[in-house]
Amino acid sequence: xxxxxxxxxxxxxxxxxxxxxxxxxxxxxxxxxxxxxxxxxxxxxxxxxxxxxxxxxxxxxxxxxxxxxxxxxxxxxxxxxxxxxxxxxxxxxxxxxxxxxxxxxxxxxxxxxxxxxxxxxxxxxxxxxxxxxxxxxxxxxxxxxxxxxxxxxxxxxxxxxxxxxxxxxxxxxxxxxxxxxxxxxxxxxxxxxxxxxxxxxxxxxxxxxxxxxxxxxxxxxxxxxxxxxxxxxxxxxxxxxxxxxxxxxxxxxx
Amino acid sequence: xxxxxxxxxxxxxxxxxxxxxxxxxxxxxxxxxxxxxxxxxxxxxxxxxxxxxxxxxxxxxxxxxxxxxxxxxxxxxxxxxxxxxxxxxxxxxxxxxxxxxxxxxxxxxxxxxxxxxxxxxxxxxxxxxxxxxxxxxxxxxxxxxxxxxxxxxxxxxxxxxxxxxxxxxxxxxxxxxxxxxxxxxxxxxxxxxxxxxxxxxxxxxxxxxxxxxxxxxxxxxxxxxxxxxxxxxxxxxxxxxxxxxxxxxxxxxxxxxxxxxxxxxxxxxxxxxxxxxxxxxxxxxxxxxxxxxxxxxxxxxxxxxxxxxxxxxxxxxxxxxxxxxxxxxxxxxxxxxxxxxxxxxxxxxxxxxxxxxxxxxxxxxxxxxxxxxxxxxxxx
Numbered sequence: 001x002x003x004x005x006x007x008x009x010x011x012x013x014x015x016x017x018x019x020x021x022x023x024x025x026x027x028x029x030x031x032x033x034x035x036x037x038x039x040x041x042x043x044x045x046x047x048x049x050x051x052x053x054x055x056x057x058x059x060x061x062x063x064x065x066x067x068x069x070x071x072x073x074x075x076x077x078x079x080x081x082x083x084x085x086x087x088x089x090x091x092x093x094x095x096x097x098x099x100x101x102x103x104x105x106x107x108x109x110x111x112x113x114x115x116x117x118x119x120x121x122x123x124x125x126x127x128x129x130x131x132x133x134x135x136x137x138x139x140x141x142x143x144x145x146x147x148x149x150x151x152x153x154x155x156x157x158x159x160x161x162x163x164x165x166x167x168x169x170x171x172x173x174x175x176x177x178x179x180x181x182x183x184x185x186x187x188x189x190x191x192x193x194x195x196x197x198x199x200x201x202x203x204x205x206x207x208x209x210x211x212x213x214x215x216x217x218x219x220x221x222x223x224x225x226x227x228x229x230x231x232x233x234x235x236x237x238x239x240x241x242x243x244x245x246x247x248x249x250x251x252x253x254x
Numbered sequence: 255x256x257x258x259x260x261x262x263x264x265x266x267x268x269x270x271x272x273x274x275x276x277x278x279x280x281x282x283x284x285x286x287x288x289x290x291x292x293x294x295x296x297x298x299x300x301x302x303x304x305x306x307x308x309x310x311x312x313x314x315x316x317x318x319x320x321x322x323x324x325x326x327x328x329x330x331x332x333x334x335x336x337x338x339x340x341x342x343x344x345x346x347x348x349x350x351x352x353x354x355x356x357x358x359x360x361x362x363x364x365x366x367x368x369x370x371x372x373x374x375x376x377x378x379x380x381x382x383x384x385x386x387x388x389x390x391x392x393x394x395x396x397x398x399x400x401x402x403x404x405x406x407x408x409x410x411x412x413x414x415x416x417x418x419x420x421x422x423x424x425x426x427x428x429x430x431x432x433x434x435x436x437x438x439x440x441x442x443x444x445x446x447x448x449x450x451x452x453x454x455x456x457x458x459x460x461x462x463x464x465x466x467x468x469x470x471x472x473x474x475x476x477x478x479x480x481x482x483x484x485x486x487x488x489x490x491x492x493x494x495x496x497x498x499x500x501x502x503x504x505x506x507x508x509x510x511x512x513x514x515x516x517x518x519x520x521x522x523x524x525x526x527x528x529x530x531x532x533x534x535x536x537x538x539x540x541x542x543x544x545x546x547x548x549x550x551x552x553x554x555x556x557x558x559x560x561x562x563x564x565x566x567x568x569x570x571x572x573x574x575x576x577x578x579x580x581x582x583x584x585x586x587x588x589x590x591x592x593x594x595x596x597x598x599x600x601x602x603x604x605x606x607x608x609x610x611x612x613x614x615x616x617x618x619x620x621x622x623x624x625x626x627x628x629x630x631x632x633x634x
Contacts, residue, residue, distance in 0.1 A: 065621060065625070077632065078625050078628045078629040078632060079625065079629075080625070080626075080629035080632070081629055081632045081633070104622065116629065116632070116633040117633075119626075119629060119633075121622065121625070121626055123612065123619070123622075
């Protein structure tokens with residue numbers, strides 16, 4: 001028997017199949033404009049890709065902001081609980097999860113059993129999230145995945161605005177004044193680092209600290225954060241799937 | 255099952271506004287009040303009607319922002335918006351307004367509002383501790399009494415004050431009994447209905463009829479309880495909601511909590527139980543008794559405000575709560591800062607899960623709040 005965890009986020013929809021021990025298949029697609037349709041497409045293609053019969057799926061748990069739009073799931077659980085369980089599955093010693101996704105960032109504190117002790121989420125604006133980096137990368141005419149490599153080694157520009165709209169104007173002014181792309185990229189990552197640091201400081205960062213969500217793929221940001229917090233920050237190839245994995249783990253136990 | 259009498263309570267929405275018009279046209283004086291610090295008794299002793307004008311709706315905020323900064327608490331903007339747009343019948347029919355120097359935002363807004371209607375401002379001390387604070391507040395009671403006597407050309411005697419005190423104590427004790435019904439596990443009433451009953455009563459023209467209605471609500475709820483009918487089942491997590499005031503139109507967080515399966519059993523805020531906890535002493539000089547009662551209100555505008563922690567602790571035990579949610583309106587500095595103290599107290603001293611939500615009256619962040627609330631409930 002298997003369980004499926006499906007995490008429909010603001011930018012990407014992720015799903016995994018779990019056999020009680022291992023993640024045996026995973027898939028990610030862009031969420032696009034309809035969380036419902038992308039959720040259904042993702043579910044079908046995951047089944048097809050894994051060649052697992054629908055009848056052997058015992059439980060489907062949905063999470064992420066799109067969870068309310070999925071007609072085929074058995075349960076919905078918030079991404080906060082799912083990230084906690086997902087992190088605990090990957091490494092039972094994880095006590096803090098920093099998750100920065102497309103439109104929100106959160107910090108989750110866990111106990112030894114992967115239960116949530118405390119959590120904090122950013123408020124309703126996109127400051128310090130993946131969306132912020134996407135908009136800024138666009139202004140710099142680079143892909144968001146290049147920010148880390150381009151910024152490495154550069155002296156970061158000071159970027160004061162946290163608001164995505166104002167920061168974009170600030171970036172454009174900096175470019176006009178002749179600042180290098182490299183220094184602006186580094187400055188943007190520093191500004192996310194500061195914002196995340198203040199969020200993390202409110203609940204504390206107990207080791208091990210795990211970094212998840214799409215933004216965790218940014219190596220330079222991870223280094224900045226690790227330095228600022230004074231702790232080692234780990235991540236995993238599967239970090240973007242953390243919510244989906246947590247959902248599947250919860251589903252398997254239900 | 256919702257008590258049938260809640261329909262009668264909800265009907266007050268329409269009835270109250272007609273009644274206030276009729277009363278005003280019949281020559282009755284109306285005193286509009288903004289806060290739980292307002293001594294209603296003094297206005298009642300002047301034979302006036304009291305109404306609560308504290309703004310709880312998003313609707314007039316846009317108009318308020320023409321004159322007030324955007325980055326201000328929604329309650330202040332809503333209250334001012336209703337005053338400038340004339341969209342609130344209770345403001346319209348108020349002959350005079352009473353306000354207090356509670357928080358900075360309110361007292362500066364009142365300077366502007368005072369240009370629209372005759373307004374009396376009571377100078378609230380910044381602390382409830384010490385003889386001097388009480389003396390000051392007593393003098394403020396006397397000043398307000400003088401204001402009303404002059405405005406309405408009446409004499410407010412000690413006898414009239416004493417009978418107003420008795421009436422308000424009866425109202426408080428009826429409301430208190432209503433709240434205490436939800437100390438039962440499972441709770442017989444939703445937090446939404448509890449809030450609504452108290453909020454609608456704030457516009458009630460006839461105090462006696464209001465008390466009578468609340469008593470009938472209590473009777474019906476008790477009857478349902480005797481038949482085993484409750485608003486939630488035994489397993490629903492029981493929440494104490496503290497923080498900024500709420501009312502119809504600003505019930506977002508309360509509603510999301512209950513839609514997510516929590517039973518909001520205790521409303522510690524000033525639109526809930528806070529103002530009901532302490533009665534006015536009927537056996538001493540009425541002005542001193544009023545000053546004592548109102549100064550004891552554990553509001554975050556006081557420094558310090560340890561009384562709030564004591565009240566949270568008492569209610570948490572009495573209502574057998576499983577978690578505490580602290581609602582703070584954006585730009586409400588006093589409640590926002592105090593939330594850190596409350597969080598530490600609730601987590602370390604009471605050993606209960608704690609969630610702070612900072613928001614405004616709009617629905618723009620309802621999705622994010624729902625996620626936070628659901629996650630909070632999942633941790634309980």
